[in-house]
Amino acid sequence: MAKAVLMQGNEAVVEGAIAAGMRFFAGYPITPSTEIAEQCALRLPQEGGTFIQMEDEISSMAAVLGASAAGVKSMTATSGPGFSLKQENIGYGAMAEIPCVIVDVQRSGPSTGLPTSPSQADYMQARWGTHGDHPVIALSPSSVAETYTLIIRAFNLSEKYRTPVIFLMDEIVGHLREGVTLPRANDLVINQRKSSFKDGANKFAYFVPEGEYVPAMKPFGKGERYNITGLVHDRSGFPTNNSQEAATLCTRLMEKIDKNADDIIRVEEYQMDDADTAIICFGGTTRSAKHAVNEARAAGKKVGLFRPITVWPFPEKQLAKWLGQVKKLLVVEHNYGQMLLEVQRCAAGQAEIDFLGRINGTVITPADIAEKL
Amino acid sequence: MDSRYDMRFTGSGGQGVILASIILAEAAVISGLHTAQSQSYGPEARGGLCRAEVIISKDEILYPRIITPTFLLALTQSSLDKYSQSISKDCIVVADSSLTVPDSLDPSRVVCLPILETASEKVGKAMTANVVAVGAINSLLGLFDDASLEEAVRRHIPAGTEELNLKALHAGMELVS
Amino acid sequence: MPSDLIHEYMRIDHLPHIWCAGCGNGTIMRDVAVALDELITDPEFALTRDQVVIVSGIGCSSRAAGYMDFNSIHTTHGRAIAFATGIKLANPRLEVIVLTGDGDASAIGGNHLIHAARRNIGLTVICFDNLIYGMTGGQYSPVTPHGDKATTAPYGNVDRPFDVAKLAEGAGASYTARGDIYHVRETIDIIKQGIKHKGFSLIDVYSTCPTYYGRKNKKGEAVDMLKWQKENLIPVSKYYTLSEQAKEGKLVIGPLHHSNYPEYSAEYAKIIEACKEAKKGK
Structure with a gap:
């Protein structure tokens, strides 16, 4: 059996994410999530990945989406005030269907609040933080060991459903150290995004076959030239004002989560x-x-x-x-x-x-x- | 050891009380016990009063924080004065010998040990006081075997300081015999 | 030649574009396409089309990304450079080109602009600089000259303007240049230089907005605005031969600043390499 190790919740986020294949992290220091950025700075280059401390929370979220569009599993981490700032681009990720994981180690608010004190008051922000009707998947761990396995699931769901997944932690778990027996790499199930376009679909990057909800996604630089936008777009990914196209897209975005709720929900x-x-x-x-x-x-x-x-x-x-x-x-x-x-x-x-x-x-x-x- | 200890480590920022708690938590994991470690954050972690907590238990730990400690370490007068006010009746208190035990404390529960002096005089480095404390606490409570504790120390100290820190650990153990 | 170029590098299904008659943005978009074509067909530079990623923000300028038949991503307002930073770091082989506007780059995206310049990350940022917010209908931007009119400056603009190229240079960009829509060849050449340059490149291209900026400030029709560029924007080779008197009221175009400061993603690759070596050594 694998040996148990002492691990902090925030550290388990990073180790689990790396096991899930995360190789890009962009972030900005904020208590009580900062250990996640620090650990990524240390660990990612060891795994051939990249860490960058951006100039602010907004750009961290943007860089994560850019890196994911270029084909690399990506993550950022923050707390309440930073989570507010990231909402703009979380909405972009939902609309453009770019997989990524956003960790929010919640702290007391509103505003700067109590930076080192536990809170779970971003529950509704996780659902409704960005404007417009949009799909959301959010997961919340209750122990350090669960943090490790659940962040892997966060990446898996994100890749499977091409949507940002919010990892809603709290200071209680984020700053807690407990013994964790890490699963062996062979025992982990890791989803990769569906990246091959089906026949005839390469002309339409957002083409979804009948009865399915999630389009395939090829990374930039791999031979499928297509457009990504946060505007309402048609199946080619090009902006459109057509109300029928708008209904098709916006309904599909909601239904891809609603219709798959049983697969997504765990209690x-x-x-x-x-x-x-x-x-x-x-x-x-x-x-x-x-x-x-x-x-x-x-x-x-x-x-x-x-x-x-x-x-x-x-x-x-x-x-x-x-x-x-x-x-x-x-x-x-x-x-x-x-x-x-x-x-x-x-x-x-x-x-x-x-x-x-x-x-x-x-x-x-x-x-x-x-x-x- | 007893089936569970709720341990609070207190001192001033820079004395390494947080690391002391982490080493004991690591030793618990190595020994196959359950543990939950947490600490106070914010300005107090950068000077002033500093507090760390570790629960070591033979059974699963649900609520991971300490309500009333059954063990208290105090390395400064202000931390002893403050944190000795909220301990259980049968709490074991380890205080540095340089401190004055408050009248409110039952003297039979207090073990005064020259932790700071041992670190600076005997080990030769004041900053090893936290590891001296870890050794002393382990001997006092009989928590872990020496090998597990030594391994826990090795996992949490900078490379190249093994000899110094193991010397500190054993100096601490020898304070209680 | 132009129609071949359009067939080759534009998504013709999505043309005509949304820009007003007389807008300079189409010219700049074409300059970018010509520059890329010349680099793709240059065996020495060995750029492939798949390597090119066009990133844009929000505003008139940023619609260009969608028309260009490359990997393209039209992002959120001001954030194009931050998205581009992620793309470049995820795959440093990609040639990442940001198409932005003066408001997008220097107001809402100003922080991202200066920090990308400071890091000297290998992006080529082309600012379609039309001195105004066009998409929202003619509000003043950070480059609108002092005293000029805009819908949000009905009594004249109180602000002092930025010089976007100088701002980038001050922040650490290792290549800066200025172009316009009259001096087409010169502008194509600085775009090429910017793309070839390994570090952060900022190319500030004066566009024309006859619809809002021109009309609000009595600059005449599109042709009058072009004429103004012809007479007042002087290529660098000629500018420095002019007498001080002749320089009065004129602006220089062409390459402005160049240094060989190390590029960010290449520096980070060294860290990854060192970690790999350390792992091997264990």
């Missing part, structure tokens, strides 16, 4: 089989919640835990499954009530909903949750 269900009460949480908050579940169970209470690992799209179908059995949902998150809104929407009166939030920069403890239960 953790802990002690749910006979639960009448379920804690709903994500990311680092899960640690306190699981502790609270164990204590409640020891006291004879039927409490379970439902954790979206894929936080966007929200696992509504997976939650709905429990709504007959579970009478009470306790949403716990380090914000003023963001995933709560999704739970309310999905539960739609079928269960009592309670909420425990925190916006003062401290961590919600198991005792806080126990009290609420």
